[in-house]
Amino acid sequence: xxxxxxxxxxxxxxxxxxxxxxxxxxxxxxxxxxxxxxxxxxxxxxxxxxxxxxxxxxxxxxxxxxxxxxxxxxxxxxxxxxxxxxxxxxxxxxxxxxxxxxxxxxxxxxxxxxxxxxxxxxxxxxxxxxxxxxxxxxxxxxxxxxxxxxxxxxxxxxxxxxxxxxxxxxxxxxxxxxxxxxxxxxxxxxxxxxxxxxxxxxxxxxxxxxxxxx
Numbered sequence: 001x002x003x004x005x006x007x008x009x010x011x012x013x014x015x016x017x018x019x020x021x022x023x024x025x026x027x028x029x030x031x032x033x034x035x036x037x038x039x040x041x042x043x044x045x046x047x048x049x050x051x052x053x054x055x056x057x058x059x060x061x062x063x064x065x066x067x068x069x070x071x072x073x074x075x076x077x078x079x080x081x082x083x084x085x086x087x088x089x090x091x092x093x094x095x096x097x098x099x100x101x102x103x104x105x106x107x108x109x110x111x112x113x114x115x116x117x118x119x120x121x122x123x124x125x126x127x128x129x130x131x132x133x134x135x136x137x138x139x140x141x142x143x144x145x146x147x148x149x150x151x152x153x154x155x156x157x158x159x160x161x162x163x164x165x166x167x168x169x170x171x172x173x174x175x176x177x178x179x180x181x182x183x184x185x186x187x188x189x190x191x192x193x194x195x196x197x198x199x200x201x202x203x204x205x206x207x208x209x210x211x212x213x214x
Contacts, residue, residue: 009194011208013186021074022187028068029170035061036163062139069132076125082112083122088203089115109202120173127166134159 014022035057038047051057088108092099092115098106099116113121137147137155147155177183182196197205 010191011194011197011205012190013192013197014190016190018075018078019187019190021071021078025068025071025075028064028071029166031064032061032068033163033167033170035064040160040163059141062135065132065135069128072124072128079113079121083118085115085118086111089118092116104199109206110200110204111207112201112204114200116176120169120176123169124166127162127169130162131159131166134162 034047035051037044038051038054038057039045039061045054048054048057051060088110091108092110095107098104099114134155136143138152138159140152177187180200182192186192194205197208
């Protein structure tokens, strides 16, 4: 059995609901990054013009964070069962050089996600929780009286560091999706070719085939 044999086959990977959920999350992250960077350094303050000015950007930013938390919670519930670590992931990480050089024959058969995708999933889960918690501390319009000035200062620092890390993880995620040809199709059309599935997520493809055969 080879990738060529499956190339004409189309395999469903994401439902319309999952794709909408993903793009709401992605859009929220982008808007938060733009509005947050505007307050990160004076040279980036011009980004507030995208949101109607400094005051508007400051007012909108935390509410977008609420949307992100709700949307990402939906993604978490949908996909957490596919993102638990197993021995195949450890083996995949040990052979990351083969991953980079596309020596797929040396890699273990994988389920729906590889180790890199799982690391992105768990990194963003942790970072979004940190961003939301620290964001509440500095959301003075509603929570000013519940924390001290010193706590707010610490929260601002934590929020900024977590935001930068989340942006870096997002960049890695986007780069990997573009680098692995055929991946973007999964989140735009909801499907992948059988050849792509056989090459990158063979164990998952076997599971999908067995389900269809029942």
